[in-house]
Amino acid sequence: xxxxxxxxxxxxxxxxxxxxxxxxxxxxxxxxxxxxxxxxxxxxxxxxxxxxxxxxxxxxxxxxxxxxxxxxxxxxxxxxxxxxxxxxxxxxxxxxxxxxxxxxxxxxxxxxxxxxxxxxxxxxxxxxxxxxxxxxxxxxxxxxxxxxxxxxxxxxxxxxxxxxxxxxxxxxxxxxxxxxxxxxxxxxxxxxxxxxxxxxxxxxxxxxxxxxxxxxxxxxxxxxxxxxxxxxxxxxxxxxxxxxxxxxxxxxxxxxxxxxxxxxxxxxxxxxxxxxxxxxxxxxxxxxxxxxxxxxxxxxxxxxxx
Amino acid sequence: xxxxxxxxxxxxxxxxxxxxxxxxxxxxxxxxxxxxxxxxxxxxxxxxxxxxxxxxxxxxxxxxxxxxxxxxxxxxxxxxxxxxxxxxxxxxxxxxxxxxxxxxxxxxxxxxxxxxxxxxxxxxxxxxxxxxxxxxxxxxxxxxxxxxxxxxxxxxxxxxxxxxxxxxxxxxxxxxxxxxxxxxxxxxxxxxxxxxxxxxxxxxxxxxxxxxxxxxxxxxxxxxxxxxxxxxxxxxxxxxxxxxxxxxxxxxxxxxxxxxxxxxxxxxxxxxxxxxxxxxxxxxxxxxxxxxxxxxxxxxxxxxxxxxxxxxxxxxxxxxxxxxxxxxxxxxxxxxxxxxxxxxxxxxxxxxxxxxxxxxxxxxxxxxxxxxxxxxxxxxxxxxxxxxxxxxxxxxxxxxxxxxxxxxxxxxxxxxxxxxxxxxxxxxxxxxxxxxxxxxxxxxxxxxxxxxxxxxxxxxxxxxxxxxxxxxxxxxxxxxxxxxxxxxxxxxxxxxxxxxxxxxxxxxxxxxxxxxxxxxxxxxxxxxxxxxxxxxxxxxxxxxxxxxxxxxxxxxxxxxxxxxxxxxxxxxxxxxxxxx
Numbered sequence: 001x002x003x004x005x006x007x008x009x010x011x012x013x014x015x016x017x018x019x020x021x022x023x024x025x026x027x028x029x030x031x032x033x034x035x036x037x038x039x040x041x042x043x044x045x046x047x048x049x050x051x052x053x054x055x056x057x058x059x060x061x062x063x064x065x066x067x068x069x070x071x072x073x074x075x076x077x078x079x080x081x082x083x084x085x086x087x088x089x090x091x092x093x094x095x096x097x098x099x100x101x102x103x104x105x106x107x108x109x110x111x112x113x114x115x116x117x118x119x120x121x122x123x124x125x126x127x128x129x130x131x132x133x134x135x136x137x138x139x140x141x142x143x144x145x146x147x148x149x150x151x152x153x154x155x156x157x158x159x160x161x162x163x164x165x166x167x168x169x170x171x172x173x174x175x176x177x178x179x180x181x182x183x184x185x186x187x188x189x190x191x192x193x194x195x196x197x198x199x200x201x202x203x204x205x206x207x208x209x210x211x212x213x214x215x216x217x218x219x220x221x222x223x224x225x226x227x228x229x230x231x232x233x234x235x236x237x238x239x240x241x242x243x244x245x246x247x248x249x250x251x252x253x254x255x256x257x258x259x260x261x262x263x264x265x266x267x268x269x270x271x272x273x274x275x276x277x278x279x280x281x282x283x284x285x286x287x288x289x290x291x292x293x294x295x296x297x298x299x300x301x302x303x304x305x306x
Numbered sequence: 307x308x309x310x311x312x313x314x315x316x317x318x319x320x321x322x323x324x325x326x327x328x329x330x331x332x333x334x335x336x337x338x339x340x341x342x343x344x345x346x347x348x349x350x351x352x353x354x355x356x357x358x359x360x361x362x363x364x365x366x367x368x369x370x371x372x373x374x375x376x377x378x379x380x381x382x383x384x385x386x387x388x389x390x391x392x393x394x395x396x397x398x399x400x401x402x403x404x405x406x407x408x409x410x411x412x413x414x415x416x417x418x419x420x421x422x423x424x425x426x427x428x429x430x431x432x433x434x435x436x437x438x439x440x441x442x443x444x445x446x447x448x449x450x451x452x453x454x455x456x457x458x459x460x461x462x463x464x465x466x467x468x469x470x471x472x473x474x475x476x477x478x479x480x481x482x483x484x485x486x487x488x489x490x491x492x493x494x495x496x497x498x499x500x501x502x503x504x505x506x507x508x509x510x511x512x513x514x515x516x517x518x519x520x521x522x523x524x525x526x527x528x529x530x531x532x533x534x535x536x537x538x539x540x541x542x543x544x545x546x547x548x549x550x551x552x553x554x555x556x557x558x559x560x561x562x563x564x565x566x567x568x569x570x571x572x573x574x575x576x577x578x579x580x581x582x583x584x585x586x587x588x589x590x591x592x593x594x595x596x597x598x599x600x601x602x603x604x605x606x607x608x609x610x611x612x613x614x615x616x617x618x619x620x621x622x623x624x625x626x627x628x629x630x631x632x633x634x635x636x637x638x639x640x641x642x643x644x645x646x647x648x649x650x651x652x653x654x655x656x657x658x659x660x661x662x663x664x665x666x667x668x669x670x671x672x673x674x675x676x677x678x679x680x681x682x683x684x685x686x687x688x689x690x691x692x693x694x695x696x697x698x699x700x701x702x703x704x705x706x707x708x709x710x711x712x713x714x715x716x717x718x719x720x721x722x723x724x725x726x727x728x729x730x731x732x733x734x735x736x737x738x739x740x741x742x743x744x745x746x747x748x749x750x751x752x753x754x755x756x757x758x759x760x761x762x763x764x765x766x767x768x769x770x771x772x773x774x775x776x777x778x779x780x781x782x783x784x785x786x787x788x789x790x791x792x793x794x795x796x797x798x799x800x801x802x803x804x805x806x807x808x809x810x811x812x813x814x815x816x817x818x819x820x821x822x823x824x825x826x827x828x829x830x831x832x833x834x835x836x837x838x839x840x841x842x843x844x845x846x847x848x849x850x851x852x853x854x855x856x857x858x859x860x861x862x863x864x865x866x867x868x869x870x871x872x873x874x875x876x877x878x879x880x881x882x883x884x885x886x
Binding site: 156 | 713
C-alpha cells in the first residue's frame with residue numbers, strides 16, 4: 001500500500017503537467033503547486049517571490065494565456081531583465097541562447113539598474129540619493145515580483161567561488177527588510193558516490209525537478225552507475241519523477257540519498273522538490289543494499305512534518 | 307668550452323651558485339641559464355624553488371630531471387575560470403603524475419603547494435611517505451582528497467610545519483584525522499582547516515595546539531563553538547593569524563567577557579578572519595586587538611554598518627581588508643578615514659543574484675577609500691553601479707594600483723548617470739596606473755576600451771573580460787598590445803577567429819588563453835593548432851566527446867583553452883576535452 005504522501009505527490013504532478021500541457025494559462029497554478037497534504041488544504045508554501053526555480057510559476061501579470069516555452073519567455077523579457085540566459089542543465093543550449101539573447105544595449109542595464117539610474121540622477125547629494133534609494137527599494141520590490149521567476153542565472157556569473165557561495169548559502173545575510181529567505185540563488189551541495197574517487201558538486205537551484213537532477217547526476221557519474229541509465233528513455237508524460245526514483249530503487253544497484261538539515265540521511269524523491277532543495281545539505285549515491293533502512297524513516301519524517 | 311666564456315672558470319661553481327641565490331625571480335634565473343652552458347648547469351643544479359604555472363606546460367619527469375635539487379615546488383592546474391564552474395568536472399589537473407615524479411626525483415622536497423588541482427588520497431599518502439623532510443603542504447582550491455588522506459599526512463610527516471588547506475573540497479570520512487598527529491609532534495607553525503565542514507574533536511585539537519609552541523597561524527573551521535574557541539585561544543597566546551571559523555553567539559552571560567579576555571591575550575595577533583555570526587553585541591570583544599591588526603577578513607552576516615564601522619575605525623594599522631558589501635558606503639568611508647595604511651581592499655557581494663534588497667554599496671565607497679588610502683594597491687570590488695567619473699577619480703587617486711578587479715554584477719551595465727559605456731573609466735585606470743598587473747573589467751564596454759588597454763597596459767599580466775566588446779577588433783587590440791600579457795580569460799564576448807589567427811604568435815608568449823561563449827569556430831582552432839605546434843588547443847565539448855574529425859570547420863566552439871606547452875597534447879584529458 002503506497003503511503004498517502006506519495007500518492008498526493010503523484011496526483012499533484014499530474015495536475016501540473018496536464019495544466020501546462022493543455023495550455024491552461026498560468027492563472028490557477030497556485031492550486032497545482034507542489035505541497036504536502038491533501039489538495040485544497042492550507043499548508044505553508046514557500047514564498048515564491050524569491051524565484052529560485054524557473055518555469056512553473058512565471059509572472060502572472062506579465063504573460064498572457066498560453067504556455068510559453070523557456071526560450072519564448074526569455075525573448076520577451078530579454079530587454080527588461082538584462083541578461084537572461086539559462087543556467088545549469090544543458091550548457092550547449094544555453095550557449096546558443098546566450099549568443100542569440102544578448103540583450104539590446106539601449107535597455108541593457110536591466111530592471112534594477114535602470115531603476116537605480118533614474119532614481120539617483122543627482123550624484124552630488126548623498127542624502128537625496130539615499131532617499132531615492134528607498135523609493136527604489138519599493139519599485140525594486142515590484143520589479144522583483146515580476147522578474148525573479150523568469151530571470152535565470154548565467155553559469156559562473158557573478159564570478160564568485162562556489163565555495164564562497166556555499167558559505168553564504170548556509171548563512172544567509174540577515175538584511176534589514178528582507179523576508180528572511182535565502183539571499184542566494186544557488187545552493188551547491190557535494191555529491192559523493194560510494195566507490196567513486198572524487199566528490200562532485202551540483203547547484204540544486206539550477207534544476208527544476210528530480211528528473212533533471214537525476215539526469216545530471218547520471219551524466220556525472222556515468223562511469224559508475226548502472227541502473228540510472230534507463231531514466232533517460234522514460235517519456236516526458238509523467239513529468240516529475242519522485243515515483244520514478246522510488247521505482248528505480250528496486251531495480252538499480254545504486255540509490256540516491258541526501259543528508260538533510262538535521263543530519264539524517266533520507267531517500268531522494270520522498271518530498272516535493274522545493275522542500276527537498278530547502279533541506280538538502282549533501283547528496284550521496286549509495287549502494288542499494290545500504291539504503292534499505294532509510295525508507296521507513298523518511299516516511300516518518302514526512303508524517304511528522306504534517 | 308667556448309673561449310668566449312672562459313671567464314666563467316675564473317670562479318668556482320659555488321661562487322656562481324651563491325651569486326645566483328640572490329636572484330629574486332625565476333625569470334632572472336631562467337635568463338641566467340641561457341648565458342652559457344656552465345651557467346646553465348650551475349643554475350639548474352642549484353635551483354631550489356620551482357613554480358609551474360600550468361601543470362600541463364611541461365612533463366613532470368622532465369621538470370624533475372632538469373632541476374634535481376628542488377626543495378620547494380608550486381604547481382597550478384585548472385584555469386582560473388574553473389573556480390566559477392566554467393570548466394567541466396573531470397577536466398583534469400590531476401596531481402598524481404607530478405607527485406610520482408617528485409617522489410622519485412626529489413626525495414628531499416620540503417614544500418609543496420598545489421592550486422586548483424585534483425589531489426587524491428593516494429597522492430597525499432605518497433607525498434607523506436616519500437618526502438622525509440616534508441615541511442609545508444599547501445592545497446588551495448583543490449579537490450579529490452578526503453580527511454583520510456590528511457590523516458596519513460598527519461601520521462607520517464614528522465616535521466611538518468604547515469598544513470594549509472585553503473578553500474578545498476574535502477570529503478570528510480575520517481572524523482578524528484587530527485588525532486593522527488603523534489604525541490611527539492610539536493613542529494606545527496601553520497594550521498588552516500577552515501574549509502573542512504565536519505565536526506572537529508576540540509579536545510584533540512587543544513592538545514595539539516598546546517604542544518606546538520611555535521604555532522602562529524590557526525584557522526579553524528566553522529563548527530567551533532564559542533566556548534571551545536575561548537579555550538583554544540588561551541592555549542595559543544602567541545598566535546599571529548587567527549581564523550575563528552564561524553563564531554556563533556550563545557546566550558549565556560559571562561561568555562562575552564571570556565571572549566574579550568581571550569582576545570586580549572593575543573598580543574601578537576595581526577590577521578583575523580572568519581564568519582562572524584555572533585551578532586553585534588559580541589563584536590566589542592575584539593576591540594582590544596584591532597589596533598594590531600594588519601589584515602581583517604570578516605564575512606559578517608549579522609552586523610550592521612555602524613557596528614562594523616566601529617571595528618574598522620579602531621584598525622589603524624590595517625593593510626588588508628576583505629569584507630562583504632554589507633559594509634556599505636558608510637563603512638568604507640570609515641575605512642578611508644581610519645585605515646591609512648590600507649593596501650588591499652576586497653568587497654564581496656552578499657547577494658549576487660539580486661534576490662534581496664540592494665545594499666547601499668556604490669561607487670562612492672570605493673571612491674572614498676581611494677582618496678583616503680593613498681597606499682592602495684589592490685582592489686576587488688563587487689557592486690551594482692559605477693560611473694566613468696568615479697573610475698577616473700580612483701585612477702587619479704591611486705596611480706600605484708597593481709591589481710584592479712571591478713565586477714559590476716549586472717552584465718552590460720553602463721555608467722548609470724550618463725548611460726555611456728565605461729570605456730573612458732577603465733581607460734583612465736590603465737593609462738594612469740602604470741604598474742597595473744592584473745585587471746578585470748565589467749559593465750558596458752565597447753571595442754574602444756580594448757584599444758586603450760592594448761596600447762597602455764604595458765605591465766598587464768592578467769586580464770579577465772566578460773560580456774564586453776563589439777567585434778573581433780577588441781581581442782585583436784589586446785593580443786597585439788599588452789606586451790607582458792600572460793593570462794587572458796574571456797567569456798561571452800563577440801570575439802572570434804580572425805583575432806586569434808592574426809595573433810597566433812602572441813599566444814605562445816602567454817601562459818594561457820581561455821575563451822568561452824565567444825564566436826570561435828573549429829576551423830580556426832584547427833588552423834591555429836597546425837600553425838603553432840607548441841600550443842595545446844583544447845576544445846571542450848559537453849555533449850559527450852566523440853570524434854573531432856567528423857565535425858565541420860564552421861562548428862561553433864563553446865569553450866576553448868589554449869596554452870603553451872613543451873609536453874605535447876595531454877594524455878589525461880577526459881572524453882569531453884579534445885585537443886585539436
